[in-house]
Amino acid sequence: MDLDALNMFLIAGGTLLIPILAFVTSFFLWPAALIKIYYWYWRRALGMQVKYANYGNYRFCYTCRGRPGPKPSILMLHGFSAHKDMWLAIAKFLPKNFHLICVDLPGHEGTTRSPLDDFSISGQVKRIHQFVESINLNKRPFHLVGTSMGGCVAGVYAAQYPKDICSVTLICPAGLQYPTESKFLKHLQDLKESGDENPKIPLIPSTAEEMEQMMKLCSYVRFKIPPQVLQGLIDVRIPHxxxxxxxxxxxxxxxSRHILQEKMNKITVPAQIIWGRQDQVLDVSGADVLSNAIPGSQVEILENCGHSVVMERPRKTAKLITDFLSSVQTTENNKKHD
Structure with missing residues (x-):
């Protein structure tokens, strides 16, 4: 090999080696940074743009893809301690011609966090309505999706602002009285009876081991996550x-505890209810509670699936939402022609 060829080989090898070393270093030393890069990459790959909207001195952070068109826009509300990027798994399988919006709920990620804010479900519903108005989303009725805490917010929003939306999807929502008590709710009851003034809440882990236990509680599917990634997830969460x-x-x-139970009779738009059969956080029996209160609601129970429906069954969930929207539009079109 001549000297020029050797130099080219070394330069090419060095060019490849630098990003590989950077990745390996990040993986072991700064896993939290790697997680942020991961979300940044998938947002770009899926065409999701980060944007901000202001309502007075309050700032909302959200991602969006596409523009309003003949089909209803979709607004997605995440669960407790999550953020807008949790919906990337679903966005991957939703049609590209949908106008999709995923917002950080009050106090989460890029949305304003103020100690004076009302973080009850009613307070969050009020803030989401402000967000909707700030981006003029309610010029035409939109489809609202929420999971867990976000599902409760979505359900109460549907009850309070029926003219804003055309339909709603509630994924294992909080805020109900569940006929069967879940493993998580039983644990909360035990903590309450123990009298501990500062109990460990399973949904607020502070170590990699607790993070792994939380994921086992929330998911029926057992994800194999490297310890470094678990540590990165904890490093991201601990400051919050x-x-x-x-x-x-x-x-x-x-x-807030049973606010959706109190409001569900006021939901008049077409409703879809999705639940994981093996949900250990909020029992699947809540699906019957909702379906009995909302006339004509569609119920989809996913087998071999826990509370983290969005993470465990993203393709199936995206298809269910797409099919539901198609059926709602078909029904509306038939009414217009009758």
Missing amino acids: NEFYRKLFLDLVDEK
């Missing part, structure tokens, strides 16, 4: 754990 604790206490307070 004090807020999560305050939020959690607001959610289990009398004001």
Whole structure:
């Protein structure tokens, strides 16, 4: 090999080696940074743009793809301690011609977090309505999707602002009285009876081991996650754990605990209910509670699936939402021609 060829080989090898070393270093030393890069990459790959909207001095952070068209826009509300990027798994399988919006709920990720804010379900519903108005989303009725805490917010929003939306999808929502008590709710009851003033809440992990236990609680599917990634997930969450604790206490307070139960009879738009059969956080028996209260609602129970429906069955969930929207549009078109 001549000297020029050797130099080219070394330069090419060095060019490849630098990003590989950067990746390996990040994986072992800064896993949290790697997780942020992961979300950044998938947002770009899926065409999701990060944007901001202001309502007075309050700022909302959201991602969106596409523009309003003949089909209803879709607004997606994440669960407790999550953020807008949790919907990327679903966005991957939704048609590209849908106008899709995923917003950080109050206090989460890029949306304003103020100690003066009301983080009860009613307070969050009010904020989401402000967000909808700030981007003029309610110029035409849109489809609202929410999971867990976000499902409760979505359900109460549908009850309070029926003219804003054309339909709603509730994925294992909080805020109900469940005929069968889940493993998680039983644990909360035990903590309450113990009298511990600062109990460990399973949904607010502070170590990699606790993170793994939380994932086992939330998912029926057993994801194999490297310890470094678990640590990265914890590193991202720990700075926010004090807020999560305050939020959690607001959610289990009398004001919010059963608010969807109290409002569900006022939901008049077409409703879709999706639940994981093996949900250990909020029992699947809640699906019957909702379907009995909302006339004509469609219920989809996913087998071999836990509370993290969006993560465990993203392709199936996206198809169910797409099919549901098609059926709602078909029904509306038939009414117009009758």
